[in-house]
Amino acid sequence: MAAKTILILTANPSDTGRLRLDKEVREIQEGLNLSAERDSFNVVSQWATRPDDLRRALLKYKPQIVHFSGHGAGTEGLLLESDTGAAKPVSGLALAQLFDLFSSVECVLFNACYSQVQAEAVVEHVDYVIGMTHAMGDRAAIEFAVGFYDALGYGHPVPFAYKVGLSAIALEGIDEVATPILKVRKGLEEAAESPVSPATTPEIKQVKPDQPPESTNKPVILEEPEGLVPLESRFYMERLPIETDCYETVVRPGSLIRIKAPRQLGKTSLLVRTLAHARSQGFETVRLSFQTSDNDTLNDLDEFLQWFCCSVTEELDLEDRLADYWKGARGIVRRCQRYFERYLLTELDKPLVLGLDEVDQVFEHPKIATDFFGMLRVWHEEGKTNPIWRKLQLVIVHSKEVYVPLSINRSPFNVGLPIELRELNEDEIEALITRHQLSLTAHQKQQLVELVGGHPYLLRAALYQLARGRISLTQLLEEAPTEGGLYSDHLRRHLLNLEADQDLLNAFKQVIPTYRPVQIGSTEAFKLHSMGLVKYDGNAVVPLCGLYRQYFQSRL
Template sequence: MKSILLVAANPKGTVSLRLQDEEREIKERLRLAGYGKVPISSTGSTRPRDIQQAMVDFKPQIVHFSGHGAGQDGLAFEDVSGQLKLVNSEALANLFKLFSNCVECVVLNACYSKFQAEAIVQYIDYVIGMSQAIGDRAAIEFAIGFYTALGAGESIEFAYALGCNAIQLDGIPEYLLPVLFKRDKTDSKNSTDLEPLYQDFYIERTSIETDCYKAITRPGALIRIKAPWQMGKTSLMLRIFSYVVRQGYRAVRLSFQEADSEVFDNQQKLLQWLCASTAYALNLEDKIEEYWHGSLGSNFNATRYFQKYLLAASDTPLVLGLDEADLVLQRSDIGSNFFGLLRSWYERGKSDSTWRKLRLIITHSFEAYIPLNINQSPFNVGLPILLPPLTEVEVKELLERYHLNWSEEQIKYLMDVVDGHPYLLQTALKSIASGRFTLDEFLKTAHTDLGLFRDHLNHYLLFLESYPDLKLAMKQVVDSLSFVRLESKQAFHLSSLGLVKLRGNDAIVACGLYRDYFRVHL
């Protein structure tokens, strides 16, 4: 029987959670499995020092945290007066590093806790976090399923799957939110690394990179990199950054994925985040209050902040990379204004010496669902880069780098499953080369909820759930073995997402992985 530490925190001023109900349900599942009082310890109203003390005293194998999460800002603990005190990912990771000889699994049953999970999994074999906000009911159902399996002696991976299924059986759509991270002991990078391409195995596409290097040195340049999720957009942007830094340029990469959800509440918050984050990255003082005047409007203020402060701070060009622009493209209330502003900055760069120093790189996966005026959109100007799948020749080069000597038949089997998708290929080959899977084992589990690509597939499924028309169109495609005629808008968006290949408006599923997964989940 594994020793389990239950940690709960609900600071004053935060939304009240049913933490006692969750603890009671966990203990009941474990009692039914024969657990007594000894293997279970709990601490409530937790301050950071309390969890330290509990870890020292109890030396648990499983640590279960119930409470609030604040995304990248950390998990919510209490200070000495019971008020909110956020503890960041690095501090938590370092705590568990000290107890990595005893702790096997950490469960963070809190909203947006995947950020802390990704940090902790450097040192702990299994960590479970939540990719988005999760409700009380779903959190409790997950705990019930997880500890029912654990008490029965099942593996942590099985317990995780049963926890997700418990949410689903209760009819709650949040069953996709728990994410299991597993430490890769064979590499300093863990197997859940979201970087699409590992640096040592980066496949150069010489013509694309050369075009980008030429374009970014032109005054007022704009490069827009479009490709489905995890196809290498960020990796290409970082290659461009490496090039411009060698040219003596200033370079700032901002990912909308890293912004707090409240940033997208309105145009002012979004633009203030853009301005302040850029200043911080350039090691400049934040002067939002000095340059921001409410009566002048957010677009005017942001423009003045860049022109009079950020661009004027140096004579060298500033390359601003905006990654994951889809998060803004999906917001009709702020998207059109934001991208209209970027287009106006691009137009200023044609004639204004100050704005000629600004070079923009935008990455996105699909076109806007919001209508953008042709004269106010940055998506019909500059250099467009479309990242295609890797060719068979490039896949063979990748196999050589992993020292895998495969037959043509084995390569065909792999390509049938993942096509030339860089992230899927890299993840599969890394696991096979390290001995974690054989090719046959990979092929059998790839499309399942316990396979390597669960997070990747769930990401797509959550997106389709948000757009019923695309979900229905995708179902039509995966139900057929041949091309299916779709409405042009649906065909275009599914193709942009990388889920289908097109022949005119006729679509066929992009690869066997998507076909097998979505046949079950749609």
């Protein structure tokens, strides 16, 4: 039998983060050289790959396996190199058209972040294609590739080798097992041992939404739709280009990202993915939630800033040296700045991305908020000229509008990249229904969307119960706007917040009786929108979804 050719293509454009491509290629070759069937493979490498290089290498070597190692940008494509060494995106469609011309190719491995899009396009023409659902760190990428080729080197088929690659990631204790995904050409699925997803991804049974639960003891294993959506979750829906914008910005020196959205719209889930992307590019990251600070701390600026510094230090596993830097300096804010400037940022040999979650807690304490947010603005401005502060990237996450009186030059909320999370659009809703393996008619989808709109949490909660077979769509539509329905806790929380502010309550009472957009006071409209109860229609507002209209009509 003739030896199979493995064509390894690498690209690390000059305007992208550095990758350990040489280590990956070297370890793949070493593993194959040690394998039982090392004579069955011929490895060819192509570095700094340009689009022309890709085409010529396929023509020249006629490979059976094509391995790309480098950067991916989701729907924009794989990042090859231009003639000047800069990034050159190549779309999934272009790759699919190219691979359609080369019937010798049996397997393609895109070892690049967010390359699932390209895998789905190419698998129309290649038996097996592996892509990545999310950002992937160097260690995980290398471990997966080495495990995959180790298995091929001992004569195992691609689906089994894929599982071995996943196992290699898990054995190293890296939390990225769910990132590589195997796509199998239509018609080969039954022959493949693991056609589309890692062994850790639960199998979901299809349930018809208007049928009662089957009389079976087999549970339907799904992911509880509450709180943070795990990094490896198949139920996280990207709202492009939001994620792409965050991932591109967070690795820029001295950058600042502001993520704002009402509760349960996915802010923290986006934050952890942004931090994960930064880690995959070699950054240190800290996620600090201000919900962990108590009222006593938030009532004293000195104690609050010490808590802030100690929390970041602890997350970085550094020695607490607060006492050394907290004495001598004039001004409490200056002490905090000096601790970061002369200790934390100097001590780290990598840039630091600091994710500040739930900063709304600080809004309730205006005296502290003015100094703290003013300090963050100073740090961001210092990052434009001062090399040590260019090592710090900030991601600030909040739900409420910023009502703390901050001067224009002391606010971090009017600089950087603003991200306001939107509802899921029609395509994203369709994809989420598909991921729950539900068969809904066009009319049923319309009924569901009229009830909850594209609100991620409300939608996932409904699909979760439908997929489990615990409720029919008819029952859901009838019970949802009641105190005994699926959303009772969520609705009561909104009701309590409204009852605590008579002006908001009166304004919302004007909105819910009619199906036409209603103009109310700009301040009340602003606050109701920040709470997630209404959406804008020009200068007027309407309830965010039918669920809110129905519930509050009966309660108010």
